[in-house]
Amino acid sequence: MSVDEPEHRAATRLDDASDATDVPGATDLPDATDAPDAPVAPDEPRGSRLDDWWSRQLATPRRRAIWTWGGPILVTLVAAVLRFWGLGHPHQIVFDETYYVKDGWTLWHNGYESSWPDGADADFAAGDPNTYLDDPAYVVHPPLGKWLIGLGMAAFGAGDAFWWRATTALAGTIAVLLITLVARRLFRSTSLAVVAGLLFAIDGNAIVMSRVALLDNWVMLFCLLGFWFVLLDRSRAERELDAGLARAWGAGRDPHFGPALWARPWVVAAGAAFGAASAVKWSGLWFLAAFGVYLVVVDALARRRAGVPLWMSGALLKQAPVTFVLLVPVAVVVYLASWTGWLTTDGGYYRHWAEEGVNAWTGPLAWVPSSLQSLWHYHASAYQYHVGVHSEHPWQSNPLTWLFMIRPTNMYYAEGADGAVSSIIEVGNPLIWWAAALAAFYLVYRFARYREWQAAAILVGLAAGYLPWLMYLNRTVFQFYSIAFEPFMLLALVYVIGIVVGRPTDPRWRRQGGLWTVGIYLAVVIAVSIFFLPIWTGMPISPLFRQLHFWLPSWG
Structure with missing residues (x-):
């Protein structure tokens, strides 16, 4: 049956x-x-x-x-x-919001997830969300969710925690x-x-x-x-x-x-x-x-x-x-x-990996654009991170x-x-x-x-x-x-x-x-x-x- x-x-x-x-x-x-x-x-x-x-x-x-x-x-x-x-409530960065709220904000400003100085969580909650750096941050999740989290802040500002989570x-x-x-x-x-x-x-x-x-x-x-x-x-x-x-x-x-x-x-x-x-x-x-x-x-x-x-x-x-x-x-x-933001800007993590040294692919795959080669390397690195996370x-x-x-x-x-x-x-x-x-x-x-x-x-x-x-x-x-x-x-x-x-x-x-x-x-x-x-x-x-x-x- x-x-x-x-x-x-x-x-x-x-x-x-x-x-x-x-x-x-x-x-x-x-x-x-x-x-x-x-x-x-x-x-x-x-x-x-x-x-x-x-x-x-x-x-x-x-x-x-x-x-x-x-x-x-x-x-x-x-x-x-x-x-x-x-x-x-609470008007402060909660748990893993420390990654995704700030990543969402920098995606809408730099096109890629950016690094932050020490104490950035407190500054962000205090109404100063623009202390981010131009240096890229190494992240291990694709960007779409962070783009969507950042949408409320892009439209209404990051001064109120309501818009971090809306x-x-x-x-x-x-x-x-x-x-x-x-x-x-x-x-x-x-x-x-x-x-x-x-x-x-x-x-x-x-x-x-x-x-x-x-x-x-x-x-x-x-x-x-x-x-x-x-x-x-x-x-x-x-x-x-x-x-x-x-x-x-x-x-x-x-x-x-x-x-x-x-x-x-x-x-x-x-x-x-x-x-x-x-x-x-x-x-x-x-x-x-x-x-x-x-x-x-x-x-x-x-x-x-x-x-x-x-x-x-x-x-x-x-x-x-x-x-x-x-x-x-x-x-x-x-x-x-x-990944459009990462692909169309120059500052993302590993963005130019394929252009450095002897990293570029050779042989039958040499025709692949360097940006996609770099993106593939990024994914391989992120996968190794995912399967190896054992911290308590x-x-x-x-x-x-x-x-x-x-x-x-x-x-x-x-x-x-x-x-x-x-x-x-x-x-x-x-x-x-x-x-x-x-x-x-x-x-x-x-x-x-x-x-x-x-x-x-x-x-x-x-x-x-x-x-x-x-x-x-x-x-x-x-x-x-x-x-x-x-x-x-x-x-x-x-x-x-x-x-x-x-x-x-x-x-x-x-x-x-x-x-x-x-x-x-x-x-x-x-x-x-x-x-x-x-x-x-x-x-x-x-x-x-x-x-x-x-x-x-x-x-x-």
Whole structure:
């Protein structure tokens, strides 16, 4: 049984049946069920009173349209408040902002990351951001994320810490809206999409990573965007395949391999998104590779379902090269474009390496421009740095512990004169994270048992963001890197929530029990987020109250 031919469909729905009809492309998505209906007496009531009330509320197209977009917009506004409120506090360089805020500023002024004198962090916070030097700084991450961090400062100045972090907060807010679109595409349910957005809006890891100017939030946004584009391509590609086969059969030809599909703009868009993620951090390359393979597998299964005789050969030998051409070159172009400042100026680190001594390439590669030779050398040097980082850090964490959030990162700590303390600790809402980790493991079982395509798609994204780090268990890494794959963990959790709530056609006892269970869980989750908000946003609190947030000894 294939990924696209499930015995049981996942993604159960909280909405009534009418809700799905307003979702763009809903007819392209499989219906959502958990398992065959349990035998019930003919007169046994089904659904719940909430279903009846909800059906009445969505009785008109206008109301359904309001819910279809109003729900996602509402949780996005919640996210915006939690990310932008008090964003300028603390007005000092926090954790690794010392690299990315200052690098972003010099990129917009010099075109390359520049060096700074001692004490530059304090000067920057004091309103003097122009103490940078013309000498280049050696950096090991591509420039795009720093260009984007610097955008707010380039537009509004660097005098207020709000503008150091504004674009990163905006990225985190957009990601909440985006996850609702992804969830609705996966589950054909606006209610489940709103739950996904709500969980992302109020989780501490997502809040903190939107309130400090680091690169990882941008990796998350671009990878989630690429995933959405892959999902949009899915239904379009199947329609294009059916149309191509119909034309072949109508002309009396036997399409042994099936057509090569070139009209796939969403694949091109996905390549651009994953290329942008890679231009922020190289970890984005794993998403490009994983979803490239996913597209080939999905194409093969679609050809098999369509009755193409040589479906596997057609997917691998005919369609896969086309998909590669649509996906990868645009990613390369986007990546290289992020280095435009380095390429068009003279001061960047290693900028003239190929012109020095005997560094220039000879032989068959001698024609490569010296600027690109120097750029290649820069990448080789940065790669050696990445694989060799073993310096001890008090807040480093082993990737094996990330799914259960054993060692979150303390990014800021200050003591006030009145004895109050302020912290910014990148710890997620424990009830969200631990439930999402369990849900991710359940999805592995679910896919192995039922071959549900939604489970497969989510697991591909989770694997791309998490599994590569298991190759670097001895490297100095941090829990906050997990923001890149957090959306996929939350989608796994929402997948399970959909199964728990059941369907409006389920027996009343089951449906009401599922709704009560999820309702109570969400209420407690919201309460826990309110409790943890002070240590996510740097609010002054008493040391005792701060200590109450350390649910595990390793958090302190």
